[in-house]
Amino acid sequence: MVDFLDAAMARQARGQDIIRMEVGEPVFELPPRVAEAARSAVDGDHKGYTSSLGIPPLRQAIADFYRHRYAVDLDPERVVVTTGSSAALGMVCDLLLNPGDRLLLTDPGYPCNANFVRRCDALPARIPVDAENHYQPTPSAVASHWQQGTRALLVASPSNPTGDVLDAAAITGLNECVRARDGWLIVDEIYHGLCYTDGGLSTALACGEDIIVINSFSKYFAMPGWRLGWMVLPETAIPPVRLMTQNFFISPPAIAQHAALAAFHPESLAEFDARRETLRQRRDFLVPALRELGFTISHFPPGAFYVYAGIDGLADDCEDLCWQLLDQAGVSVTPGTDFGNHRAHRHVRFSYTAEPLPRLKEAVRRLAGVLGKPIPTDART
Numbered sequence: 001m002v003d004f005l006d007a008a009m010a011r012q013a014r015g016q017d018i019i020r021m022e023v024g025e026p027v028f029e030l031p032p033r034v035a036e037a038a039r040s041a042v043d044g045d046h047k048g049y050t051s052s053l054g055i056p057p058l059r060q061a062i063a064d065f066y067r068h069r070y071a072v073d074l075d076p077e078r079v080v081v082t083t084g085s086s087a088a089l090g091m092v093c094d095l096l097l098n099p100g101d102r103l104l105l106t107d108p109g110y111p112c113n114a115n116f117v118r119r120c121d122a123l124p125a126r127i128p129v130d131a132e133n134h135y136q137p138t139p140s141a142v143a144s145h146w147q148q149g150t151r152a153l154l155v156a157s158p159s160n161p162t163g164d165v166l167d168a169a170a171i172t173g174l175n176e177c178v179r180a181r182d183g184w185l186i187v188d189e190i191y192h193g194l195c196y197t198d199g200g201l202s203t204a205l206a207c208g209e210d211i212i213v214i215n216s217f218s219k220y221f222a223m224p225g226w227r228l229g230w231m232v233l234p235e236t237a238i239p240p241v242r243l244m245t246q247n248f249f250i251s252p253p254a255i256a257q258h259a260a261l262a263a264f265h266p267e268s269l270a271e272f273d274a275r276r277e278t279l280r281q282r283r284d285f286l287v288p289a290l291r292e293l294g295f296t297i298s299h300f301p302p303g304a305f306y307v308y309a310g311i312d313g314l315a316d317d318c319e320d321l322c323w324q325l326l327d328q329a330g331v332s333v334t335p336g337t338d339f340g341n342h343r344a345h346r347h348v349r350f351s352y353t354a355e356p357l358p359r360l361k362e363a364v365r366r367l368a369g370v371l372g373k374p375i376p377t378d379a380r381t
């Protein structure tokens, strides 16, 4: 895996003007209430460990969030606050997998998942997903990849790197398929709240109490460095997970938890929701512009802040293309090979979270120059 993030940052440190489209984290100001809550937490007596499952008011606030936003009644006792969703993903693997077991993942998908599985001496088994199925697995694909020793299916909606989603019917179908095989469905909803289709998305929690849902303060809430996430588990999983959190982490970070409480204030939520429109405008510019440059994008990605683009006709290999774009255009993007094997070298991922619209237009103009294409109309001004 080549780290284009490091390569981009090294060039920036040398004074080069790099347009950062490899970044996977939102770059927005903290809402004033969140910043204020963090300052008060520092001034208050919050220097100690907290309950290993998270402070009760935050677990309650998360449960309330599901009620208000998704009309789902959730017992806060089923909510576990974690050190980023990374800790949740790792613990769910620890909970479900024994050595030699298999966990089904999508290819392409979030690259770290396979390593959480390997950490348990279990096997990540990848289901190739394509544009025809909006880069999400179907129940029949899951059934054909399910073998003895398979314990669970992990999907993300919206997903990284494609931004594709699963609606309630699709989640229900996957859950039925997995439950029929005595397995578990894990849904990573870390990009929830960043969905540009009307009405947003319904949470997997609405589709079954036995579905494991993971979320985070890193994307919609734009607090990635605060290292805070959560998971919602069936009641029976709470005692073993409590033991894990006590042993592995002691507790999630205290100051971050107190700051996160203010993220659920209506004013903060209104600010997060307003950013969705900013991101949607960037996506709506980028997709047609990249198509005009010759990238293949089968459909508008409905969520997250990524465009997974095919490079057939532009280059033979994604890593060579990424180096060319970085070196000659000063535009940093991520090669598809970071996200799996299935047709990965024929794709790159553009992220539109870190740069404002005028810089994305500048990026498209630079790409046109390097690729020898006319400047797309919308990038001319």
Ligand SMILES: Cc1ncc(COP(=O)(O)O)c(C=O)c1O
Pocket (backbone or CB within 6 Å): 024, 083, 084, 085, 086, 087, 110, 156, 159, 160, 188, 190, 215, 216, 217, 218, 224, 228, 229
């Ligand atoms: C799909 C997905 N899941 C999980 C994570 C981990 O994020 P965090 O640990 O910051 O919550 C990421 C990070 O980019 C991601 O893209």
